[in-house]
Amino acid sequence: MKPGRPPSSRYCDYHEDTRHTIEQCYQLSNLIESKIRKGHFIHYIEGQGQVHQRQDDIIADVIFGGFAARDEDYTPNIIRGHQDALVITAKIGTNAVKKILVDNSSSVDLLYHHALARMDTGDRKLDNTHSPLYGFTGNKVKVVGTINLPVLFGTLSCQVWKIVKFHVVSATSSHNAILGRTTISALQAITLIPHLKMKFPTEFGVGEMCGDQTVSR
Incomplete structure (x- = not known):
């Protein structure tokens, strides 16, 4: 168990965390499903290297309480077969901020100064720092400072x-x-780029953020 966590009847051996049980761990579910599709567990299946489905087998698209991407998981009205980025709108403090890129290749969270200048951050102030960041090509990006801001993820009850x-x-x-x-990582989220969605666990179920395909183009 991770230090500092209060006692809980819930525990996930995969994450070594008390925020959910292993039966509710959708990341482990997706990992198992992926390995099954790749044939990693073929030696557990009867037959000579062939995958056979017995007549009494029950086909389930959910394992251990996780979820599998289905047609209804697509963001409404998107053009499928795209290669668009996942661009969302989220509430940052009291501000509804559009054009937020979800980027698995970025090691840090960025806020552009032109956007911050138009936001109401209350009593949260910019912590000045001059350490630069470096892009994928090695180009240096000037950092004006850092600021900690609350961000709301999800919709309605699953937030x-x-x-x-x-x-x-x-x-x-x-x-x-x-x-x-x-x-x-903090959200324990997965991104579904073909579906233009990000999904993550919340206390009340699986939360999601939908991308805006028009904006991403």
């Missing part, structure tokens, strides 16, 4: 607030912010 440490950068971009692996 969760997270405090996100944004690195504020002074650069030109079509996006207002970028959510990287730091926040994706």
Whole structure:
């Protein structure tokens, strides 16, 4: 169990965490499903290297309480077969911020200075720092400072607030912010790019954020 966690009847051996049980662990579910599709567990199946489905087998698209992507999981009205990025709208503090790129390749969360200048952050102030960031090609990006802001993820009953440490950068971009692996991991989220969705566990069920295909183009 992770230190600092209060006692709980719930425990996930995979994550070594008390926020959910292993039966509710959808990340483990997806991992098992992926390995089954790749034939990693073929030696557990009867036959000579062939996968046989017995007549009494029950086919389930959910394992251990997780979820499998189905047609109804597609964001409504998207054009399928696309290669668009996942761009969402989220509430940052009291601000509804559009054009937020969800980027698994980014190691930090970014907020562009032009967006911050138009936001109401209350008494939360920018912590000045001058350590630069470096892009994929090695180019240096000037960091104006960092700021911790609450971000609301999900819709209606399946919502969760997270405090996100944004690195504020002074650069030109079509996006207002970028959510990287730091926040994706904190949410225990998975991104479904073909479906233009991000899904994550909440206390009340699976939360999701839908992408805006029009904006991402």
